[in-house]
Amino acid sequence: MRGRSMVDWYDLFRPEGSHGGTLDPKPDILGAMDRLERAVSDPDRGRTPVTQRATDRIKAMIASGEVGPGERLPTERDLSAQFGVSRSSMREAIRALTTLGVLESRHGAGVYVTALRPADLLETFSVLAEVSQGRTLLEVLQVRRMLEPAATALAAARASAEDLDRVGALLDRIEGGSDTFCTDTVAADLGFHQAIVASTGNATLAAVNDGLSSRTFNARVWAGHREAGLTAKLREDHERIHEALVARDPDAARAAATVHVLRVERWLSADLAGS
Numbered sequence: 632m633r634g635r636s637m638v639d640w641y642d643l644f645r646p647e648g649s650h651g652g653t654l655d656p657k658p659d660i661l662g663a664m665d666r667l668e669r670a671v672s673d674p675d676r677g678r679t680p681v682t683q684r685a686t687d688r689i690k691a692m693i694a695s696g697e698v699g700p701g702e703r704l705p706t707e708r709d710l711s712a713q714f715g716v717s718r719s720s721m722r723e724a725i726r727a728l729t730t731l732g733v734l735e736s737r738h739g740a741g742v743y744v745t746a747l748r749p750a751d752l753l754e755t756f757s758v759l760a761e762v763s764q765g766r767t768l769l770e771v772l773q774v775r776r777m778l779e780p781a782a783t784a785l786a787a788a789r790a791s792a793e794d795l796d797r798v799g800a801l802l803d804r805i806e807g808g809s810d811t812f813c814t815d816t817v818a819a820d821l822g823f824h825q826a827i828v829a830s831t832g833n834a835t836l837a838a839v840n841d842g843l844s845s846r847t848f849n850a851r852v853w854a855g856h857r858e859a860g861l862t863a864k865l866r867e868d869h870e871r872i873h874e875a876l877v878a879r880d881p882d883a884a885r886a887a888a889t890v891h892v893l894r895v896e897r898w899l900s901a902d903l904a905g906s
C-alpha cells in the first residue's frame with residue numbers, strides 16, 4: 632500500500648480489463664473495493680480477504696440456521712449487495728464452498744446448501760490418505776491407531792445384529808491365506824473396517840475414519856504381506872476383531888484393533904526403512 636502513486640489509485644477505480652488513462656465516468660465502486668483489498672492483501676494467500684470474508688459470511692448464515700441443509704441460497708446478486716462485495720468475489724466464495732461440499736449448484740435452479748453430511752464435508756480430507764507417502768503415511772497410521780481401537784470398542788457395545796451380520800459377511804470375503812491376488816480382498820478389508828465404525832452410529836467418526844483409509848495403500852499392504860508370506864497374520868487379526876464384536880467385549884475389541892493397526896504400521900516402517 633505504501634508508495635502507491637495517485638495514478639495507481641485511479642487504476643483501482645477503472646473497470647477490470649479496460650485501458651486508457653481517464654477515470655471512468657461511472658466508477659465501479661464494488662469492483663474497486665475488491666481490487667483495493669487485493670492490492671493490500673498478502674500475495675501468498677490463495678484467497679483474497681474479501682472472498683474469505685464472503686465465504687465466512689455464508690458459513691455464518693448456515694451455522695445460525697438462516698439457511699438450512701437442502702435450502703436455497705439467496706442469489707449471487709442479492710448476496711453481493713447484502714455483503715457489499717463484488718459479484719465476482721461472491722462467485723469465488725460460492726465456488727470455494729461448493730468444492731468443500733457445503734453448497735451445490737442445481738442446474739437452472741440456483742445454489743443450494745447440501746445435506747451437510749459429515750461424509751460429504753470430509754470428502755476433500757480423504758485426499759490426505761490417498762496421496763500421502765513416506766513419513767506422512769506413517770503419521771496417518773498413527774492417527775488411525777488412536778481412533779480405530781476406540782471406534783472398534785464402541786462398535787462392540789453398540790452394533791446391532793444386522794451390523795454384525797454385515798461385518799461377518801465382509802470377513803468371509805477377505806482372503807484366507809491363498810496366494811492368488813484378489814482385488815476383492817482389498818475392498819472387503821476396507822469395507823470390514825468401515826462397517827465396524829459405521830455401526831457405532833457416529834457419522835462424523837465414520838467419515839473421519841474413511842478419510843484416513845486408502846484403497847491404494849491397502850492394496851500395497853496386502854501385496855507386501857503376500858510377498859512376505861504374512862497374510863495369515865492379517866486374517867487372524869480380522870478374526871479376533873470379529874470375535875470381540877460378537878462377544879460384545881469392548882476391551883477385547885480395542886486390543887484386537889490396536890494389534891491390527893500396529894502390525895500395518897510396523898510393516899510400513901520396515902518397508903520405508905528398506906526402500
Ligand SMILES: [Zn+2]
Nearest residue numbers: 820824869891
Ligand atoms: Zn484390516
